[in-house]
Amino acid sequence: MKKTTIADVAKHANVSKSTVSQYLNQRYDYMGEQTKERIEKAIAELKYSPNILARGLKQKSSTTIGVIVANILHVFSTQVIRAIEDFCNEKDFHVIVCNADDDPVKEKRYIDMLRAKQVDGIIAFPTGENVELYKGIMEENYPVVFMDRLIPGITINTILLDNEQAAFLAVNEFVKKGHERIGVVSPPLTQKVTPRFERMEGYKKALEHHGIEFNPDYILSGEIEEMHTKLKKMMRLPVPPTAILAINDRTLIEILTYTKEEQVRIPEDLALINVDDVSFASIYNPALTTIAQPAFEMGKKAAEVLFDLIRDKGLSADVKVYRFKPELIVRESS
Structure with a gap:
């Protein structure tokens, strides 16, 4: 079967090939509505499919x-x-x-x-x-x-x-609710991943702003598969954190899994805020306080x-x- 060409469409619509080309490239500035309708109808009736590769080569795109x-x-x-x-x-x-x-x-x-x-x-x-x-x-x-x-x-x-501000907002909320022992959970901080470092800086600056001493024992950084073990160790400190900031959604999942398995109550035993407004945040029990990114x-x-x-x-x-x-x-x- 012969492939329909732009020339066939032009003939069927009673317009020039250049007019059809302008239509296909959405250049309608000087094109009347009736002309557009005729071309659209011709394309539908002839089942014309533009050669995207050829058009790209011609336009160098x-x-x-x-x-x-x-x-x-x-x-x-x-x-x-x-x-x-x-x-x-x-x-x-x-x-x-x-x-x-x-x-x-x-x-x-x-x-x-x-x-x-x-x-x-x-x-x-x-x-x-x-x-x-x-x-x-x-x-x-x-x-x-x-x-x-x-x-x-x-x-x-x-x-x-604004990653520093994201962490600052979380710490402010914890302090507002009476927390001073505030931890943070993050994937490895050894990689060159800007949000992790900036959120950690924001966390430290927020503690300083509120006059809270920085405690390195409240920093959990590691691969996802080792977080459960590290969380257990942190929460069994003589004086464990009462609130945790999850750096992103994947760390949040690990914290929620830990709290469920260890029967840790949120927020009674451990307050929690996550950076990223995950889809289940509002329907989880309890509903999760989050720092939303305008993604x-x-x-x-x-x-x-x-x-x-x-x-x-x-x-x-x-x-x-x-x-x-x-x-x-x-x-x-x-």
């Missing part, structure tokens, strides 16, 4: 971007991806999502793959290890936006939460900044770090 997330299991990551995909869909762009697992080797492999596929730009949650690779990319003026993380020595537009706004902003770079061929005279405000959502667990 793949109409595709790549998103490299650190860990797709995080609620924040999935919400950001959804916002990016929504934005790209409106622009008739496609999104390739890659999960790097905070592994610099996987990150580099995905960057190489996306570049080979000639995607128009990349939004990355960087591991922090591929510094020279990103420097080379920036020298080429290739469009890249960082999400959630800063890399020292690399000047790239970055979208971030959808942050994802949309990352896409907007990337598209500006794509339009400007990667050149940006005004590189910025965009900080978004966290929101304390008080429920029952604090």
